[in-house]
Amino acid sequence: MxxxxxxxxxxxxxxxxxxxxxxxxxxxxxxxxxxxxxxxxxxxxxxxxxxxxxxxxxxxxxxxxxxxxxxxxxxxxxxxxxxxxxxxxxxxxxxxxxxxxxxxxxxxxxxxxxxxxxxxxxxxxxxxxxxxxxxxxxxxxxxxxxxxxxxxxxxxxxxxxxxxxxxxxxxxxxxxxxxxxxxxxxxxxxxxxxxxxxxxxxxxxxxxxxxxxxxxxxxxxxAETFIELVSKISSFFGRQPLLPEWVYNGLILGVQGGTDRALEKMNKALEKGVKLSGLWCQDWQGRKITSFGKRLFWNWKWNPQMYPELDKKIWELKDKGIRFLGYINPYLIKEGDLYKEAYEKGYLATKLNGEDYLVDFGEFYCGIVDFTNPEAFEWYKGVIKKNLIEFGLDGWMADFGEYLPTDCKLYNGVSAEIMHNVWPTIWARCNYEALKETGKLGEILFFMRAGFTGVQRYCTLLWAGDQSVDFSIHDGLVSVIPGALSSGMMGNGLHHSDIGGYTSLFGLKRTKELFLRWAEMAAFTPVMRTHEGNRPDENFQVYDDDGALEHLALMTSVYVKLSPYLKDLVKQNTEEGIPVQRPLFMHYEDDKNTYDIQYQYMYGKDILVAPVYKEGVSRWSVYLPQDEWIHMPTGQEFRGGYVEVDVPFGKPAVFYRRSSEYRDLFEEVTKLFKEMVKDDYGS
Amino acid sequence: MxxxxxxxxxxxxxxxxxxxxxxxxxxxxxxxxxxxxxxxxxxxxxxxxxxxxxxxxxxxxxxxxxxxxxxxxxxxxxxxxxxxxxxxxxxxxxxxxxxxxxxxxxxxxxxxxxxxxxxxxxxxxxxxxxxxxxxxxxxxxxxxxxxxxxxxxxxxxxxxxxxxxxxxxxxxxxxxxxxxxxxxxxxxxxxxxxxxxxxxxxxxxxxxxxxxxxxxxxxxxxAETFIELVSKISSFFGRQPLLPEWVYNGLILGVQGGTDRALEKMNKALEKGVKLSGLWCQDWQGRKITSFGKRLFWNWKWNPQMYPELDKKIWELKDKGIRFLGYINPYLIKEGDLYKEAYEKGYLATKLNGEDYLVDFGEFYCGIVDFTNPEAFEWYKGVIKKNLIEFGLDGWMADFGEYLPTDCKLYNGVSAEIMHNVWPTIWARCNYEALKETGKLGEILFFMRAGFTGVQRYCTLLWAGDQSVDFSIHDGLVSVIPGALSSGMMGNGLHHSDIGGYTSLFGLKRTKELFLRWAEMAAFTPVMRTHEGNRPDENFQVYDDDGALEHLALMTSVYVKLSPYLKDLVKQNTEEGIPVQRPLFMHYEDDKNTYDIQYQYMYGKDILVAPVYKEGVSRWSVYLPQDEWIHMPTGQEFRGGYVEVDVPFGKPAVFYRRSSEYRDLFEEVTKLFKEMVKDDYGS
The missing domain is CATH 2.60.40 (Immunoglobulin-like)
Structure with a gap:
């Protein structure tokens, strides 16, 4: 044989x-x-x-x-x-x-x-x-x-x-x-x-x-190389479409609280020179206050009381080059009319004995749409098509997917213990098909935190979930990097995170410093997006701070300036399944030092990013593989090894390869840094 | 067949x-x-x-x-x-x-x-x-x-x-x-x-x-009854000798800090009417300050610098009816001369490769006497005989026994993983044989927290270990009761605890209230003993508080008054192996309610004790099995069921059976309560 x-x-x-x-x-x-x-x-x-x-x-x-x-x-x-x-x-x-x-x-x-x-x-x-x-x-x-x-x-x-x-x-x-x-x-x-x-x-x-x-x-x-290997992985599990063109226009600004408030914050950011591609209002369908913070009202359609005239504004914004994004997840709040409809149609998962199953999401209760019932799946896809796509949303957070209880009864007769892990992929597919069937793939962007085998094929963008608003190793800023690298190795080449983190509990509050450092990292990821967090009023918000807006103007300008390079990376991801963010060893296989580095990454093959993930730091130590490197914010040249650079705000520890075919573009970015960076962004 | x-x-x-x-x-x-x-x-x-x-x-x-x-x-x-x-x-x-x-x-x-x-x-x-x-x-x-x-x-x-x-x-x-x-x-x-x-x-x-x-x-x-069953258990594992007669004279007062300080605190207690049977100075061999608190210098012999004239005072105290108690454990501090001697004789356990094995006890290091070496065992027994018994100690805390590391090499060639659990029993036997061979069984009292199968036969008294100085369920006052009941079911009929608890860490401080409640419980256990705790200066000490001393005078008087009854219980333990503290079901087998009660106990068959184990309580709910009961501090009569009593300080929720043959004695105790109890012990 x-x-x-x-x-x-x-x-x-x-x-x-x-x-x-x-x-x-x-x-x-x-x-x-x-x-x-x-x-x-x-x-x-x-x-x-x-x-x-x-x-x-x-x-x-x-x-x-x-x-x-x-x-x-x-x-x-x-x-x-x-x-x-x-x-x-x-x-x-x-x-x-x-x-x-x-x-x-x-x-x-x-x-x-x-x-x-x-x-x-x-x-x-x-x-x-x-x-x-x-x-x-x-x-x-x-x-x-x-x-x-x-x-x-x-x-x-x-x-x-x-x-x-x-x-x-x-x-x-x-x-x-x-x-x-x-x-x-x-x-x-x-x-x-x-x-x-x-x-x-x-x-x-x-x-x-x-x-x-x-x-x-x-x-x-x-495979013989890691590049080849990850390409094979993504070939097996599926690859993402290109990012919509509008994404490259800048940041997706996360704001809440109604049409007026959202536009006010947006305009302030624009006035300060922040480049915006989208306005993301996760409470577009209304909200609910709980002890955790401001939660959303889980009934997925425009709330005209909270967002008056959104049906008109959304088109006006589009004309200005700014897309409007919303929010949805696969659960329905008991008090909403979608729940009522699903309930009456028998589209909700039940208890094993057939009784109603309501899941506790933290001071409110929801039904679970039973996606194993093809009719229910189609119905929910229809909700997305009608209430989100037809309404004009150009994207949304497709949240959750992890809460399928193991003791519920499903239409397809399979144990919920076996279906539990599959749920995020089905949820991704529901969103994906809504896009595909309306011809919106590559135009609409939805992003998910949940996943499982096969999510690669359906989910247009991952986001890193709900980091704590801090510098902690396991749940703060830097935890996003292993998240990007590991999911990238699985064939999910597009990843991003909430700039500034999300979870503020037990006295933990987002600081301005955290926000600035996070923005410096996010400019070197496929998508930049802010989130107000679970307790917006108690935490630092960029739109309240002129210095931070100026800093964000710089970082979004860098992001936009780099977009030709990023587009190329995204294309590689779509065509070859090579992720945008990569571990160092993917390009330096022979360098044994690179295999345990999890807090630096390659942004494509020509840029190395070493985010500052500690508080109160003015210098930062970086490992550079043997190559010729140029520190992007200053133009300073380096060879390989452990090097140190100054990292005042606005000068992230980002390096490009001197021999890159994008060198001209990178030099323009360096020029941009030098022109725009300020000595002081306020404290 | x-x-x-x-x-x-x-x-x-x-x-x-x-x-x-x-x-x-x-x-x-x-x-x-x-x-x-x-x-x-x-x-x-x-x-x-x-x-x-x-x-x-x-x-x-x-x-x-x-x-x-x-x-x-x-x-x-x-x-x-x-x-x-x-x-x-x-x-x-x-x-x-x-x-x-x-x-x-x-x-x-x-x-x-x-x-x-x-x-x-x-x-x-x-x-x-x-x-x-x-x-x-x-x-x-x-x-x-x-x-x-x-x-x-x-x-x-x-x-x-x-x-x-x-x-x-x-x-x-x-x-x-x-x-x-x-x-x-x-x-x-x-x-x-x-x-x-x-x-x-x-x-x-x-x-x-x-x-x-x-x-x-x-x-x-x-067996047909639980009484018979526990008697059989103790017959199998071994039974304790009687308590020394001197114990019934009152409390063993735990004090530290040298001869003068110990005598001063003792005299103050005596002046306030506290009945004392012993003075316990755990630092009789000197001490060491660590971040945990005041620790002892683990070299087991009188420290004449710290306890000048103790060699004379110990006999003077005996004449006054007050015994002096010390402390020992089975480890030797590296800086002490006993360590040196054991080391030179090859009596210490080693690492598997034969190197010295020093165990970290918290900012100091000790050798482990290898009790599996008969010579080492005899030598250590000799240390107890000479340095403790001959010196005149009438008791000691025989502390520890739990720290045998699993990666050390022992003389008998058995894996330390197999010997680890046995160690407390060997340690008890070492103490026991020192008493027996000097004819001191029933005269000297040593108490241990560690144990294992067979410790019953050797250990003259258990103590409940190092409770936190609080009212917490799992580590405070009330945790002592399941400890007494479970070890009692195993044939350890004599149990007691540190009045006021021991461990004060992370801001936790002993309060006066805790001390008073603990003393109220301890009066209905075989032995009353106080402990200053790990951080004496930061915690409530009874000798600093006149009201608490008066309360302790009451509770020690009750203890002494009850001693004829207690002696009878101790005799039952020695002869029949029935513990002094018993679960309610041991005497009320038919009452299903009693089987899950773990915070009340029978003190012999005629007294039921329901310690107040919460803070700031003025009434206390008690379950009484069907019988005729009299509330000991007041003489109030009760039948079975859930009853409530007032529990001001000095009036514990203790009941006796009306039909007890000790009724006359109990009535005297009630009289004593009424004569001695005060409306106010200060706050």
């Missing part, structure tokens, strides 16, 4: 699966690669935060095996002598190696698979991971949920969030998990399942993947 | 072990009672706090079995068809049922055994448990350790303790775990092992016992 590119080598001790010269799976009698067992899970959800405990009743090694081969496939039966068994089929298809799980016997609902590892191997991915880019040394439960407030058990904020609302989270909590990882052995591995999973990268010589239902397959694909 | 009182009933589905009409263990093919497997543990110790994680590589049900019987024993072989097996021998011996673990095969270091349970069954014990008396619904890791500061993840104190020193603890952390539980099905079950264990009482129809090494046996003994 030497025409196969994969080998299943058998000896009396066990077998080895090899693919493109990579040992992927070694099974021996004493170190089996497959375990099966039975667990009883307790899954508790409180406002999107999950407490999941599993009582493992059995975990049985499948030591024995039989191998049969035909011309194209290898069949492996694994078994214990006690009635547990698992049948696999190994085959190659479209340059990918599939290990299909055909069936199992015995009382089994847990599966563990061990993938060969090297001691110095690093792995990345698993969706959008906010705390750690290199996943080695930790385990990562894969379950879409709230990401946590603070996400660090040693901080006061996390502890308070835990005590007050079970909401503190931990390093692995994410809106967007995915059972896919990329190895520095130059392969990626995808486990096709939507059950609860836990990928454990703690062990020296193997990675252990746990899954709570028989998966469809494990798939491997290899 | 009808002469056996146990039955092993076999059918084709499985087997059932029955003993004295109780189904103890049901094994079927589909629900096996035995699992074996392999785990890789990570055990980290930081200052006596352990983080223990186990990666369970396998957990295999032993579904198959063979049973062989002879005239006295039943042999059960359990096995999987994959090389895992376990051989048991069931037999009765001295009215106890033993299931002995004879051997196992396969790669195994984890064992799980399921004991039959009823849905409404309750279980108690597992050593000294401070948070929950009824253990049902939770799992209890059994590993001697620091008990935790706060012990409640929702409190600020616990969080701070966790962040600052990994020391917050949780509901199951205890100085004294024991793999023994008592069931309301009127049996107790003991698993003979000292490995890490975890007893899981969460399941409806079984209790699952996990142990990390093959145990020697599981043993069951049954």
């Amino acid at each position: 030497n025409f196969m590119t994969f080998k299943v080598q058998e000896n009396k001790e066990g077998f080895l699966i090899e693919y493109n010269s990579r040992n992927l799976l070694t099974h021996t009698f004493s170190k089996p690669a497959f375990y099966v067992g039975y667990g009883e899970a307790e899954i508790e959800m409180y406002r999107g935060n999950f407490k999941i405990q599993d009582y493992k009743i059995s975990r049985v090694p499948l030591k024995h095996f039989n191998i049969k081969k035909d011309s194209e496939k290898v069949y492996i039966d694994l078994y214990s002598n006690d009635g547990y068994s698992l049948s696999l089929c190994v085959k190659e298809m479209e340059d990918r190696l599939y290990i299909e799980f055909e069936r199992s016997t015995g009382t089994i609902n847990r599966y563990w698979i061990r993938i060969d590892a090297d001691e110095d191997e690093k792995v990345y991915g698993c969706g959008e991971q906010m705390s750690y880019f290199n996943l080695r040394g930790r385990n990562f439960p894969l379950w879409t949920s709230e990401p946590g407030v603070g996400r660090d058990k040693s901080t006061y904020i996390t502890w308070m969030a835990d005590v007050m609302g079970k909401a503190g989270g931990d390093y692995y909590n994410t809106n967007y998990p995915q059972p896919t990882f990329v190895s520095t052995r130059k392969y990626y591995c995808h486990l096709e399942s939507s059950a609860y999973m836990d990928f454990n990268f703690k062990n020296k010589y193997y990675h252990e993947l746990e899954v709570w239902s028989i998966p469809k397959y494990i798939m491997f694909e290899t | 009808n002469f056996m009182t146990f039955k092993v009933q076999e059918n084709k589905e499985g087997f059932l072990i029955e003993y004295n009409s109780r189904n103890l263990l049901t094994h079927t093919f589909s629900k096996p009672a035995f699992y074996v497997g392999y785990g890789e543990a990570e055990i980290e110790m930081y200052r006596g706090n352990f983080k223990i994680q186990d990666y369970k590589i396998s957990r295999v049900p032993l579904k198959h079995f063979n049973i062989k019987k002879d005239s006295e024993k039943v042999y059960i072989d359990l096995y999987s068809n994959d090389g895992y097996s376990l051989s048991l021998c069931v037999k009765e011996m001295e009215d106890r049922l033993y299931i002995e673990f004879e051997r196992s095969t396969g790669t195994i270091n984890r064992y799980w055994i399921r004991i039959d349970a009823d849905e409404d069954e309750k279980v108690y014990g597992c050593g000294e448990q401070m948070s929950y008396f009824n253990l049902r619904g939770r799992n209890f890791p059994l590993w001697t350790s620091e008990p935790g500061v706060g012990r409640d993840k929702s409190t600020y104190i616990t969080w701070m303790a966790d962040v600052m020193g990994k020391a917050g603890g949780d509901y199951y952390n205890t100085n004294y775990p024991q793999p023994t539980f008592v069931s309301t099905r009127k049996y107790y079950c003991h698993l003979e092992s000292s490995a890490y264990m975890d007893f899981n009482f969460k399941n409806k129809y079984y209790h699952e016992l996990e142990v990390w090494s093959i145990p020697k046996y599981i043993m069951f003994e049954t």
